[in-house]
Every structure is written in structure tokens, then in C-alpha cells.
Amino acid sequence: xxxxxxxxxxxxxxxxxxxxxxxxxxxxxxxxxxxxxxxxxxxxxxxxxxxxxxxxxxxxxxxxxxxxxxxxxxxxxxxxxxxxxxxxxxxxxxxxxxxxxxxxxxxxxxxxxxxxxxxxxxxxxxxxxxxxxxxxxxxxxxxxxxxxxxxxxxxxxxxxxxxxxxxxxxxxxxxxxxxxxxxxxxxxxxxxxxxxxxxxxxxxxxxxxxxxxxxxxxxxxxxxxxxxxxxxxxxxxxxxxxxxxxxxxxxxxxxxxxxxxxxxxxxxxxxxxxxxxxxxxxxxxxxxxxxxxxxxxxxxxxxxxxxxxxxxxxxxxxxxxxxxxxxxxxxxxxxxxxxxxxxxxxxxxxxxxxxxxxxxxxxxxxxxxxxxxxxxxxxxxxxxxxxxxxxxxxxxxxxxxxxxxxxxxxxxxxxxxxxxxxxxxxxxxxxxxxxxxxxxxxxxxxxxxxxxxxxxxxxxxxxxxxxxxxxxxxxxxxxxxxxxxxxxxxxxxxxxxxxxxxxxxxxxxxxxxxxxxxxxxxxxxxxxxxxxxxxxxxxxxxxxxxxx
Amino acid sequence: xxxxxxxxxxxxxxxxxxxxxxxxxxxxxxxxxxxxxxxxxxxxxxxxxxxxxxxxxxxxxxxxxxxxxxxxxxxxxxxxxxxxxxxxxxxxxxxxxxxxxxxxxxxxxxxxxxxxxxxxxxxxxxxxxxxxxxxxxxxxxxxxxxxxxxxxxxxxxxxxxxxxxxxxxxxxxxxxxxxxxxxxxxxxxxxxxxxxxxxxxxxxxxxxxxxxxxxxxxxxxxxxxxxxxxxxxxxxxxxxxxxxxxxxxxxxxxxxxxxxxxxxxxxxxxxxxxxxxxxxxxxxxxxxxxxxxxxxxxxxxxxxxxxxxxxxxx
Numbered sequence: 001x002x003x004x005x006x007x008x009x010x011x012x013x014x015x016x017x018x019x020x021x022x023x024x025x026x027x028x029x030x031x032x033x034x035x036x037x038x039x040x041x042x043x044x045x046x047x048x049x050x051x052x053x054x055x056x057x058x059x060x061x062x063x064x065x066x067x068x069x070x071x072x073x074x075x076x077x078x079x080x081x082x083x084x085x086x087x088x089x090x091x092x093x094x095x096x097x098x099x100x101x102x103x104x105x106x107x108x109x110x111x112x113x114x115x116x117x118x119x120x121x122x123x124x125x126x127x128x129x130x131x132x133x134x135x136x137x138x139x140x141x142x143x144x145x146x147x148x149x150x151x152x153x154x155x156x157x158x159x160x161x162x163x164x165x166x167x168x169x170x171x172x173x174x175x176x177x178x179x180x181x182x183x184x185x186x187x188x189x190x191x192x193x194x195x196x197x198x199x200x201x202x203x204x205x206x207x208x209x210x211x212x213x214x215x216x217x218x219x220x221x222x223x224x225x226x227x228x229x230x231x232x233x234x235x236x237x238x239x240x241x242x243x244x245x246x247x248x249x250x251x252x253x254x255x256x257x258x259x260x261x262x263x264x265x266x267x268x269x270x271x272x273x274x275x276x277x278x279x280x281x282x283x284x285x286x287x288x289x290x291x292x293x294x295x296x297x298x299x300x301x302x303x304x305x306x307x308x309x310x311x312x313x314x315x316x317x318x319x320x321x322x323x324x325x326x327x328x329x330x331x332x333x334x335x336x337x338x339x340x341x342x343x344x345x346x347x348x349x350x351x352x353x354x355x356x357x358x359x360x361x362x363x364x365x366x367x368x369x370x371x372x373x374x375x376x377x378x379x380x381x382x383x384x385x386x387x388x389x390x391x392x393x394x395x396x397x398x399x400x401x402x403x404x405x406x407x408x409x410x411x412x413x414x415x416x417x418x419x420x421x422x423x424x425x426x427x428x429x430x431x432x433x434x435x436x437x438x439x440x441x442x443x444x445x446x447x448x449x450x451x452x453x454x455x456x457x458x459x460x461x462x463x464x465x466x467x468x469x470x471x472x473x474x475x476x477x478x479x480x481x482x483x484x485x486x487x488x489x490x491x492x493x494x495x496x497x498x499x500x501x502x503x504x505x506x507x508x509x510x511x512x513x514x515x516x517x518x519x520x521x522x523x524x525x526x527x528x529x530x531x532x533x534x535x536x537x538x539x540x541x542x543x544x545x546x547x548x
Numbered sequence: 549x550x551x552x553x554x555x556x557x558x559x560x561x562x563x564x565x566x567x568x569x570x571x572x573x574x575x576x577x578x579x580x581x582x583x584x585x586x587x588x589x590x591x592x593x594x595x596x597x598x599x600x601x602x603x604x605x606x607x608x609x610x611x612x613x614x615x616x617x618x619x620x621x622x623x624x625x626x627x628x629x630x631x632x633x634x635x636x637x638x639x640x641x642x643x644x645x646x647x648x649x650x651x652x653x654x655x656x657x658x659x660x661x662x663x664x665x666x667x668x669x670x671x672x673x674x675x676x677x678x679x680x681x682x683x684x685x686x687x688x689x690x691x692x693x694x695x696x697x698x699x700x701x702x703x704x705x706x707x708x709x710x711x712x713x714x715x716x717x718x719x720x721x722x723x724x725x726x727x728x729x730x731x732x733x734x735x736x737x738x739x740x741x742x743x744x745x746x747x748x749x750x751x752x753x754x755x756x757x758x759x760x761x762x763x764x765x766x767x768x769x770x771x772x773x774x775x776x777x778x779x780x781x782x783x784x785x786x787x788x789x790x791x792x793x794x795x796x797x798x799x800x801x802x803x804x805x806x807x808x809x810x811x812x813x814x815x816x817x818x819x820x821x822x823x824x825x826x827x828x829x830x831x832x833x834x835x836x837x838x839x840x841x842x843x844x845x846x847x848x849x850x851x852x853x854x855x856x857x858x859x860x861x862x
Contacts, residue, residue, distance in 0.1 A: 036820075037816070037820075039633045039634050039635070040634060040635040040636070042635065045635075047587070131601070131605075132598060132601060132602045132605070133602075133605050137598055157597065160601055161597065161601075216635075219635040219636065220635075220636065234721070234812060235641070235644055235645070235812055235816075235817075236645070236810075236812040236813075236816035236817065237720070237721050237810065237812040261720070261810070262810060262812075263719070263810055264806070264807035264808070264810060264816055265807055265808050265810075267700060267703075267808075268703065268718060268719045268808055268809070268810060271703050271704070271707065271708055271718045271719075272718045272719060274708060274710055275707065275708055275709070275710075275714060275718055277717075277718060428580070428585075428823060429580075429584065429585040429588060429823070429824075430578075430579065430580020430581060430582070430584065430585045430823075430824070430825045431579045431580045431581075433584045433587075433588060434581070434584060
């Protein structure tokens with residue numbers, strides 16, 4: 001009897017503990033799932049989405065892109081002017097907000113430390129540091145048109161190459177294009193007009209004192225001026241932020257904090273969402289997309305994204321580098337509708353247009369490749385390979401993390417039906433990026449996030465000067481892209497990009513496969529969450545309210 | 549006994565050294581570059597000089613022997629280096645996660661012993677009855693179910709009011725709240741409990757026919773006393789051996805369990821480290837795993853003597 005009673009009491013206690021633990025949610029915080037733990041939280045060396053998801057809520061730049069519209073909006077600079085100086089150079093004058101305070105967190109007390117133009121200058125200078133361990137090289141690359149920036153970075157690189165110890169900022173060398181006018185005015189001069197400078201050339205602003213004070217710990221203790229401030233980071237478990245009590249926009253953020261909960265398994269996140277332990281769900285377990293949408297029809301949201309999935313041809317030493325017609329045949333053989341709408345349950349939009357996100361200017365090329373096996377067979381025959389006869393086995397490289405996509409199976413079947421012999425090679429990221437740039441690979445699988453609906457964000461990185469893994473370039477295309485970068489008239493610019501796009505699709509250097517969708521679930525109590533098409537990590541969580 | 553323990557501890561040193569050498573050679577031989585894993589297609593935007601500078605910073609541009617000896621020297625000073633990816637010292641990465649993994653392993657082991665030994669003993673006592681058959685079928689099922697599947701089923705049944713009854717939290721560490729540990733421990737311990745039950749049953753049956761058991765009974769000792777003091781105590785040695793050997797399995801299981809239950813342990817660190825070629829983290833965790841395994845087996849050997857006075861160490 002006593003034994004039974006004991007067992008009963010233990011079970012009852014367990015049930016009560018469970019009930020208490022599971023329903024413990026009475027604070028006004030956002031419970032936000034992340035599937036990858038940030039590798040670090042250093043804003044200067046960051047180049048990963050997982051890190052950006054957290055850092056974007058802590059740090060701000062002078063300007064920001066509105067996630068919903070892609071327009072530039074004021075952030076730490078409440079306004080800016082564009083002018084031309086006596087030497088015909090483009091000058092940006094940023095008028096900083098007054099009264100912006102750096103975060104004051106436990107261990108790094110920066111009580112009432114106001115942001116000034118000197119801090120902005122310091123951040124620009126750190127961003128130009130040539131040491132990749134100090135600053136991600138893309139930052140300096142995006143600032144290359146700032147007067148004196150290239151010389152400054154080159155001097156640092158020289159020191160680095162000579163094995164000298166590199167200071168954070170070179171005290172004896174100025175960058176004339178970066179000037180502090182007064183406490184609240186900062187000026188940037190460019191050697192040549194660069195309309196993308198405001199989009200990607202402005203670094204986030206960190207606290208110089210915190211950087212110095214924290215040393216190595218700056219990698220995991222971010223201190224900025226944003227709507228949320230850092231509380232703690234329990235690796236592979238969660239990152240906790242709290243509302244910045246001194247945030248310069250009254251009433252924001254609308255919640256008291258955010259807990260980024262790390263999930264190693266998508267099924268676990270789904271279960272926690274179902275049990276009400278999460279306010280969002282961003283990653284759906286494979287094969288469950290339709291079931292999830294049916295289960296949570298009111299919670300489901302979807303936006304078109306700016307990511308493109310594509311197949312690239314090795315245009316230097318691949319077996320199809322000189323087989324223009326065969327490349328076109330491969331493009332006609334990809335049944336995007338079946339792959340993405342049927343097998344992948346609509347997870348992406350079939351890329352029936354071209355190599356740009358549909359929302360970008362010039363996104364419809366003159367030549368498109370709708371699925372047409374007869375046309376593919378004709379092209380093969382015209383190229384001298386009727387029914388694939390005489391065509392060598394084609395090596396297609398697949399990136400391990402996305403190798404299981406349905407499009408692979410769908411395409412393989414179509415190509416084999418044309419008599420083409422295929423050899424798939426699956427590799428992970430540590431060897432993939434090297435091997436697809438060798439003669440071992442004829443075709444490779446890839447994806448690219450444009451970030452904003454802007455042709456330059458694709459062409460400048462994957463086509464200009466043969467930078468992408470296709471390694472394809474022509475003088476004509478390079479000239480067109482360089483002109484487009486400098487062109488300020490939107491119509492003329494679109495025309496230039498249209499020409500480039502037409503050439504790319506006619507030459508068939510890449511087969512566009514799919515455009516991304518940004519899909520997520522959010523609880524009915526959540527309002528104001530607008531990630532736009534740029535990616536979930538761009539959402540401004542300060543505007544999100546939890547009406548629970 | 550002290551001499552024996554000292555000798556075994558000294559033996560740990562060359563064993564760890566051999567393991568270090570093998571693991572380092574494997575890590576060095578692994579194709580791939582951690583810089584390219586992180587940068588992906590963007591690596592094309594860096595100049596060769598910048599890439600070289602990054603490799604120099606990480607120390608991965610040096611020849612094998614230099615890296616091997618440097619890392620060995622650092623390791624002897626308990627400096628496991630710095631993660632290529634996480635910008636954190638490996639000792640800190642391990643220091644944070646190891647207690648959590650050990651906690652989970654301890655939970656799993658407790659579950660395994662609590663279920664496995666009584667199941668084996670009852671099965672042996674009730675040999676060839678329906679109880680015996682039922683318990684052995686349970687053991688077979690427990691042994692056959694992969695940990696990740698058990699985890700999903702356990703979550704659906706015990707953490708969700710939609711598909712079962714939400715007694716336990718779905719996942720998470722819960723700031724060390726032991727309540728969060730119960731479900732992952734159950735999942736982790738089930739496989740091992742099945743093994744223990746089977747070994748305990750056969751060991752109990754083997755001992756059952758021994759003369760000292762008959763003698764004990766003939767002396768008129770109570771059945772329970774015979775069972776615990778003579779029967780079980782002699783049958784426990786093989787069980788102990790299995791438990792010691794299964795620590796490695798438990799650690800492997802913990803790595804999977806951690807992923808399913810969002811448990812911030814070593815498993816959550818080593819899987820991305822392998823994928824990203826983060827050699828210092830891989831080395832640190834594997835060496836630590838080997839060390840834990842050696843120590844647990846040493847403790848197992850010592851336990852033999854504690855449980856069976858006939859076993860003596862010279």
C-alpha cells in the first residue's frame with residue numbers, strides 16, 4: 001500500500017512539475033527559433049546569417065534597408081545629403097541623431113555614453129583593417145571608392161605581408177574620404193559615384209570603448225546602439241537579449257526581450273511550436289510542408305525571397321565549356337515545375353525566367369528555357385550528339401547540404417531519357433568550392449542570396465570579372481556591368497543590366513532553377529513581423545509586438 | 549591496490565599519446581579547408597594573399613610535423629588551442645559543454661541500471677515464463693530502436709498534448725532544471741538498459757547452478773538473501789564489464805540525443821566542427837572522449853575488486 005502511495009505521489013509531482021515548466025511563459029518576450037548557433041557575435045568579422053540574426057537586433061548603421069520595401073531608411077543618421085565637391089567627387093554628408101546611447105550592460109558599464117561622429121569614424125577605420133581576423137574583407141571591398149581607402153588598406157596589407165604587428169587603426173595615416181565635421185556630422189567622399197555605397201558600404205556601429213575593454217570577449221559580447229541589448233549567450237542553447245531601455249525611438253522595442261532558442265532538429269522546433277513554446281517557426285522538416293500549412297493555416301506566412309538556386313557550368317575547362325547547344329539542351333531538360341511545386345511541395349518558385357530574383361529590374365531575359373524535352377533532344381542532335389551518342393559522361397557536383405533536393409532526381413531522369421550519361425559527385429563545403437573550379441566538374445549546384453532585388457547584387461559577384469565559380473567573363477559584359485554600377489539614371493541602368501542578362505541566358509552559363517520563398521509560421525498573438533524578401537534575419541524585431 | 553591504480557594511470561599517458569597521434573593524422577588527412585567552408589562562394593572575392601594570411605593566422609599552412617609538435621606541446625600544457633570558427637578557446641568550448649554531456653550520460657546510465665538490472669534478474673528468476681519472454685522482447689525492441697527514433701517517439705508521446713500527454717518539456721536545458729533531463733535520459737538509457745538486461749539475465753542463469761548458491765540455500769538462508777548477497781553479487785561482474793565498455797556507446801548516443809533535445813553538450817559542438825574542419829575542436833573533444841573512456845574503464849576494473857573479493861590486483 002505504502003509503495004503504491006509513494007509511486008502515486010512521485011507521478012503526481014512529475015505531472016505538476018511538467019505543467020509548471022511547460023507553461024512558464026508570462027513575460028512579454030519573443031521566443032524565436034534559430035537552427036544554427038552563431039559562430040561568434042563580432043560585428044566586424046561577421047559574414048554568416050546565423051550571426052546576423054542576432055547582431056541585426058543589437059547593432060545599427062547610419063542607414064538601413066526597409067525589409068519590406070528595400071528602400072533606404074534613416075537609422076543612426078537621421079538624414080543625409082549628396083553633393084559634388086570642387087573635384088567632381090561624390091560627397092555624402094550624414095547628420096547623426098543626437099542622444100543615441102551605447103548599450104549599458106553588466107560588465108561593460110558605459111553609462112550615458114553618447115554616440116558621436118568620432119565613433120562613426122572609428123568604426124569605418126576598423127572596417128578598413130586589412131587583417132581578416134579583425135574585419136571581414138567584404139567591408140573594405142564595399143568601401144573601395146572612399147577617397148584614400150584603397151591606399152590605406154594597401155598600406156595595412158603591406159605590413160601584414162611583412163609580418164608586422166598590425167594596429168587596429170593606423171595613427172599616422174588618414175583616409176581623406178572620411179571626415180568628422182562636428183560631433184553630429186560625418187562626411188564621406190567617394191572617388192567615383194557609387195550608388196551601392198549606401199546599400200552595402202556603411203558598417204554597423206560598435207562601441208569603441210567596449211571593443212577595447214572586452215578584448216577577445218568582444219567576439220561574444222556585442223555592444224551597439226540597437227533596440228535590443230545583449231544579456232547572455234549559452235552556446236548551442238540560446239541567446240538572450242533584452243529591450244534597450246535608452247533606445248532613441250520612444251515606444252520601441254515593443255517587447256521586453258528576445259530569446260533565440262537554438263534547435264538542432266527541425267522536428268523538435270515544430271513540436272515546441274505546436275506546444276506553444278515558440279512564437280515563430282522558420283524551418284519546416286522535409287516532406288512536411290503541406291501538412292504544416294494545413295495544420296496551421298492561420299499562422300502561415302510567405303514572401304518571395306531574393307535567393308536564387310542554380311546550376312552553373314564550368315566555363316573554363318569543363319567538358320561543356322565549348323558546347324553552347326548542349327548547355328541549352330540541359331537547361332530545357334530541367335522540369336522546375338515538377339521539382340519545386342510537386343516534389344518540394346511549393347517550397348520554392350520555379351525559376352522560369354532568368355538569373356535574377358523576379359522582383360529585380362531586368363529580371364526577364366529575352367530568352368527563357370521552359371521544360372521541353374523535344375527541344376532538348378533537337379539541340380543535342382544539332383550539336384552532333386543525337387540521343388546523347390558521343391557525349392562523354394558529364395560530372396555534376398552536388399553540395400552535400402542540398403544534394404537531396406528533388407530537382408536532382410527530376411533532372412537526372414530527364415537527362416538520362418535523352419541518352420546523356422551523368423555522374424553525380426557529392427561533396428561537403430570543405431572541398432566543394434575548390435573542386436568545382438577544376439576540370440573535374442562540368443556542372444555544379446549552387447545558390448546565391450542577392451540580399452536586395454538589385455541586379456548588381458548577383459552580376460557583380462557571380463559574373464563581373466569572372467568572379468563566380470562559372471569563371472566566365474567577356475570584355476563586353478564587364479564593360480556593361482561597370483557602366484551600370486556607375487549609372488545613376490534608373491532606366492538606362494536597367495537597360496544595361498537587361499543586355500547582360502540577355503547575353504548570359506543566350507550563352508547559357510547558368511541554369512536558373514528556383515527563386516526562394518520566405519515561409520514561416522507565427523502565432524496569432526504576434527504582430528508587426530515583416531521580414532520582406534531579404535531574408536528572415538533582416539526583420540526588425542523592435543517593431544514586433546506580442547499581444548499575449 | 550594503490551600501486552595498481554598508479555600503474556594504470558601511468559598507462560593512460562602513452563594510450564592518450566597514441567590516440568592523439570592517430571586522431572591528428574586523421575584530422576590532417578581530411579580534405580578541405582575551414583576558410584572555404586565558412587566563406588563558400590564568397591571565397592572567390594578574396595585575393596590569394598588574403599587567403600594565405602587567413603591560413604597563416606590559423607596556422608594551417610605549416611607542414612604536418614610542425615603542426616603536430618606544436619599542438620602536442622600545447623596539449624601537454626592543457627592548451628587545446630583556439631577554434632578556427634568560433635573564435636573561442638577549445639578549453640572553454642569543452643569546459644562549458646562537458647559537464648552537460650556527463651550529466652546526460654549519468655542520467656542515461658542511471659536509467660539503464662534501474663531498468664536493466666531488475667529486468668535481467670526477474671527474467672532469469674522467471675526463466676521461460678511469459679514474464680521472461682515479455683522482458684526479453686522488450687529488451688530486443690529497446691536494442692533495435694535507433695536513438696533518434698526513440699527521441700522523436702518519446703517527444704510525441706510525453707511532450708505533446710496533441711499526440712500524447714505533455715508531462716515533460718519538448719527540449720532544452722532549462723538552466724539545469726533536472727526535470728528537463730528526464731526525457732533525454734530515458735531515451736539515452738533505453739538502449740543500454742536492453743543490453744544490461746540481456747547480460748544480467750545470462751549471468752544470473754550461469755551463476756544459478758553454482759555450488760555456492762545451492763549451499764546457501766541448503767544453509768536455510770532466505771530466498772531474497774541468497775538472491776542479493778550470493779546470486780546477484782556474483783552475476784554482476786559481467787554486467788559491470790558491459791557498463792564500462794558501453795560508456796563509449798553512451799557518449800555516441802548522447803551526441804544524437806543532444807541534437808534532438810537541444811541539449812548544449814559536446815555533441816552539438818563536434819558535429820559542426822567536423823563539417824567545418826575545425827581541427828582544434830575535433831581534436832579536443834575526441835581526446836577528451838578517449839580520456840573519459842579510459843578513466844571509466846579503470847574505475848570499472850577497480851569495482852571488480854570491490855564487488856568480488858576473490859579478485860586481487862598485484
